[in-house]
Amino acid sequence: xxxxxxxxxxxxxxxxxxxxxxxxxxxxxxxxxxxxxxxxxxxxxxxxxxxxxxxxxxxxxxxxxxxxxxxxxxxxxxxxxxxxxxxxxxxxxxxxxxxxxxxxxxxxxxxxxxxxxxxxxxxxxxxxxxxxxxxxxxxxxxxxxxxxxxxxxxxxxxxxxxxxxxxxxxxxxxxxxxxxxxxxxxxxxxxxxxxxxxxxxxxxxxxxxxxxxxxxxxxxxxxxxxxxxxxxxxxxxxxxxxxxxxxxxxxxxxxxxxxxx
Numbered sequence: 001x002x003x004x005x006x007x008x009x010x011x012x013x014x015x016x017x018x019x020x021x022x023x024x025x026x027x028x029x030x031x032x033x034x035x036x037x038x039x040x041x042x043x044x045x046x047x048x049x050x051x052x053x054x055x056x057x058x059x060x061x062x063x064x065x066x067x068x069x070x071x072x073x074x075x076x077x078x079x080x081x082x083x084x085x086x087x088x089x090x091x092x093x094x095x096x097x098x099x100x101x102x103x104x105x106x107x108x109x110x111x112x113x114x115x116x117x118x119x120x121x122x123x124x125x126x127x128x129x130x131x132x133x134x135x136x137x138x139x140x141x142x143x144x145x146x147x148x149x150x151x152x153x154x155x156x157x158x159x160x161x162x163x164x165x166x167x168x169x170x171x172x173x174x175x176x177x178x179x180x181x182x183x184x185x186x187x188x189x190x191x192x193x194x195x196x197x198x199x200x201x202x203x204x205x206x207x208x209x210x211x212x213x214x215x216x217x218x219x220x221x222x223x224x225x226x227x228x229x230x231x232x233x234x235x236x237x238x239x240x241x242x243x244x245x246x247x248x249x250x251x252x253x254x255x256x257x258x259x260x261x
Contacts, residue, residue, distance in 0.1 A: 103246055105147035105172040110239040112152035113214055113221060117235065122216030123156050124166040124196040126181070127242075129208040136203070137168055140179030147174045166199060166211075182206065184227070200224035212238070 048067070051060040109125060116123045126133065141162060145151060147169060155177045156163045165178035181199035189198065200211035205227035213222040221233045 103172075103243055103250075105169070106239060106242045106246065108147050108149045109152065109169070109212070110235060110242075111149040112156075113212060114235055115149070115153060116156065116214040117219045117221055120216055120219040121153070121156055121158070121214065122163070122196060123152070123212065123214035124181075124199060125152070125212040126166050126168045126179070126200075126203055127210040127212070128168060128170040128175075129210065131207045131209065133168055133170070133203075133207060133209060136166075136179045136181055137176045140165055140168070140176040142176045143174055144176075145174050147172055166196075166203075189229075197222060197224075197229060201227060201229050204228075210242075 044063070044066075048060065048063040051063060109127075113123065113125075115121070126136075151174060152167065154160065155167060162177040166181050167177050168175050168179050182202040182205075183195070183198045184201040184205055186201065189201070194215075194217075196213050196215070200213045200222065201224050203209055204211050204224045208226075211224040213224065214220070215222070220231065221235055221238070222229055222231045223233050223238055224230070
């Protein structure tokens with residue numbers, strides 16, 4: 001049988017769909033006991049496959065009996081997760097599928113930035129990219145919390161003990177606050193720029209991270225990347241660029257993993 005390009009395209013789509021379903025399932029079960037049970041189920045399925053492949057008839061028959069009865073047991077065990085998943089899909093079926101949850105934190109960050117700009121609340125937010133920021137995370141207070149507008153505004157409120165340092169976000173998690181960052185040694189930067197701006201440039205000079213700064217004096221937004229500082233940036237434009245960047249990274253990751261399969 002001659003396999004055409006259309007056949008290989010169909011196979012690629014098939015693999016991608018299976019990968020995406022498993023990926024979303026792991027995200028849904030992440031942090032629950034059901035995730036460990038799911039790992040055991042996958043292991044048992046693999047053993048079943050091997051027993052059939054190796055011609056172990058008795059073992060294969062025994063495992064078949066388990067699967068016949070076990071499917072009902074799994075439904076009972078995963079009942080809370082199944083209920084929550086169906087509820088989420090029912091509430092926003094299109095958004096949950098098309099817009100991955102890992103991109104929603106960007107909107108939370110930029111909503112907090114908009115409030116900070118209006119109220120002239122100083123902010124320094126570092127978005128970790130491919131290079132790890134463990135050294136700087138360890139200099140602050142570890143939070144490891146879900147990113148939200150409310151949490152960011154609380155952290156950077158001038159009466160809180162965490163507002164002076166930087167917040168570091170990795171993926172969609174706020175990893176740490178009150179982090180100390182290296183200052184740039186550039187002499188050509190304006191003397192009116194404060195510690196937050198110099199820290200933003202400093203961290204992006206030696207890592208591939210992105211630093212977002214809101215000036216406490218003017219309320220202006222600045223963004224640093226690759227050691228360059230964009231001042232008086234437009235909030236909407238920055239949000240669009242960040243979403244585009246993270247979507248591009250996610251697509252590259254998915255295709256790399258799909259190719260390995």
